[in-house]
Amino acid sequence: MSIDLDRLYAKLADRADTLQPPTLDGIRHRARQRRRGNALTLVAACLAVLGTALGMRLLLAPSAQVEPLRPVPPADSPFIPFDGAAPPVLRYDSPTRFALSATVGDRSFAMWMAEDATEWVGGVDLTTGRALWPPLSLGKFGDTNGMQVSAGAILLLTEQGFGNPLVKDGSDTVVAVDPDTGKIAWTLPYNFNDCEWALFDDVIVLGCQEKHTVQALDLRTGKARWTSEVGAVQGGINPVRKLAEYYPVHGWSDGPTAGGKVVLHLTDGRVQVRDAATGTVAKELTMPVLPSDLRRQEFAVDGWLYQFVAGTFNRMPLDGSAAPVGGTLAAGASQLHPCAVAGRFCNAVSQGTESAVVTMVDAVAGQTVWRVEVPTQADDVIPSAHGLLVSGQNTTVLGMDGSTLSEIEGSAMWMESGDLLVFDQRNVSGFHLATRESLKLAELSSPARFCSWSSTMLTCPTAEGIAVYRYSR
Numbered sequence: 001m002s003i004d005l006d007r008l009y010a011k012l013a014d015r016a017d018t019l020q021p022p023t024l025d026g027i028r029h030r031a032r033q034r035r036r037g038n039a040l041t042l043v044a045a046c047l048a049v050l051g052t053a054l055g056m057r058l059l060l061a062p063s064a065q066v067e068p069l070r071p072v073p074p075a076d077s078p079f080i081p082f083d084g085a086a087p088p089v090l091r092y093d094s095p096t097r098f099a100l101s102a103t104v105g106d107r108s109f110a111m112w113m114a115e116d117a118t119e120w121v122g123g124v125d126l127t128t129g130r131a132l133w134p135p136l137s138l139g140k141f142g143d144t145n146g147m148q149v150s151a152g153a154i155l156l157l158t159e160q161g162f163g164n165p166l167v168k169d170g171s172d173t174v175v176a177v178d179p180d181t182g183k184i185a186w187t188l189p190y191n192f193n194d195c196e197w198a199l200f201d202d203v204i205v206l207g208c209q210e211k212h213t214v215q216a217l218d219l220r221t222g223k224a225r226w227t228s229e230v231g232a233v234q235g236g237i238n239p240v241r242k243l244a245e246y247y248p249v250h251g252w253s254d255g256p257t258a259g260g261k262v263v264l265h266l267t268d269g270r271v272q273v274r275d276a277a278t279g280t281v282a283k284e285l286t287m288p289v290l291p292s293d294l295r296r297q298e299f300a301v302d303g304w305l306y307q308f309v310a311g312t313f314n315r316m317p318l319d320g321s322a323a324p325v326g327g328t329l330a331a332g333a334s335q336l337h338p339c340a341v342a343g344r345f346c347n348a349v350s351q352g353t354e355s356a357v358v359t360m361v362d363a364v365a366g367q368t369v370w371r372v373e374v375p376t377q378a379d380d381v382i383p384s385a386h387g388l389l390v391s392g393q394n395t396t397v398l399g400m401d402g403s404t405l406s407e408i409e410g411s412a413m414w415m416e417s418g419d420l421l422v423f424d425q426r427n428v429s430g431f432h433l434a435t436r437e438s439l440k441l442a443e444l445s446s447p448a449r450f451c452s453w454s455s456t457m458l459t460c461p462t463a464e465g466i467a468v469y470r471y472s473r
Helices: 024-037
Strands: 096-104 107-114 118-125 130-140 143-149 154-159 173-177 184-189 195-199 203-208 213-218 224-228 232-241 261-266 270-275 281-286 297-301 304-309 312-317 325-328 344-351 355-362 367-374 382-384 387-391 395-398 404-408 411-414 420-423 427-432 437-444 457-461 465-470
Touching (some): 096 457, 107 143, 107 465, 118 154, 118 465, 261 297, 355 387, 367 395, 382 411, 395 411, 395 420
Antiparallel strands (some): 096 107, 107 118, 118 130, 143 154, 154 173, 173 184, 203 213, 232 261, 261 270, 270 281, 297 304, 312 325, 344 355, 355 367, 387 395, 411 420, 420 427
8 A cells, every 4th residue: 555554654564473573674664565565654654563562661760750641731842751660541451462553643542462363452542641442352363454543433454354253254354443432333345465545534545456446435434435436556546645744753654644635546547636535536637557567656745646666757747737757767766755855755775684775766857866875774764854764773864965964773763843762672762863862761671662652642552551651741
């Protein structure tokens, strides 16, 4: 799917029953590949995050002052240490294989899979620090592709539900849970490797190659709002986004698209710009479908539609003011994504276990802007208006010109302020990029995995349940 869940939060990695926890860069890379390859990254992000979450207990020295959980203040403010020993808001009923969280607005949601393969989902109100509703059991599944969260629904992307009454014929199934009540709203059979989608606040636009159609489903009811009888090409369902919407700042997965337009690149070559809620066609254009057996990527960003496949690209303004133009890119310029400068796209490719090569290309001029090697194993570039993160077990922060702004021990992720949250083997820290100052927020008893955050509150799986901490005023 596209990063759009194109990263998509994600980002969704190895099999749910795998007991060896993967690296965070591996999780993000697999999430992005699966989201892009199936075009709800992701990642994040898409957006499918999978793996095993080890137990985590956060400790502070006995003399440290504990900051209690309080309603979120109106403005961003400095980092503060937090009490990681506080009890979780949502407790597991039994030992758990793994868990992940996603934060949207003033609420965090989490899914976890118990050792007996039972999948659970829960929610937390970040303004009060209380559960939104009792955790909901979805029954047993053989596997899962994680979850995507929007205002209208929590979408659990389940697999192999043999014997589960929510699943028909053991197929992959989307289980939609009402985020306000915690009750199952609807289910839908699908195929993760065949389908792609774009997620909005109230609808999901979904297309599967084998069905040769595209539908927009109401997130509250699961009923179709509109249908295209002509299917989309692989990679051809994309929300219309501004460049800043490609900046993941609340964790390793993406949230829904803020705007209300979706672009369908249909198998007959037509490009339709539609209202996602009503299906009304605002503009219809024509753009060639670049032929290839390899994965195709498309992005509708800042008024342009970009298509990439096998080192070839084309682009077209969505207002129809010019015809499509295209060209070729340097070898290795694949698995790209928007990269903080209009018309430019980036990727990272690991070189063994110690380094990665990061490339920025210009999809207007068809040129490589720069290519640099960094001492960080990673297969992902995480953009923002403040720089580019190449984040694996350690992190390199690059400027827009490819220069190194900072090297950080630990896996870092952006916050809206441009500061960073850093997770390493035993610590969570806040990092001010402007001054390169780091503040230790808590000491960990085991690695933090699959956390998410608002501007002030951090939600993390622990050994006992889902905990919420204030890490910023």
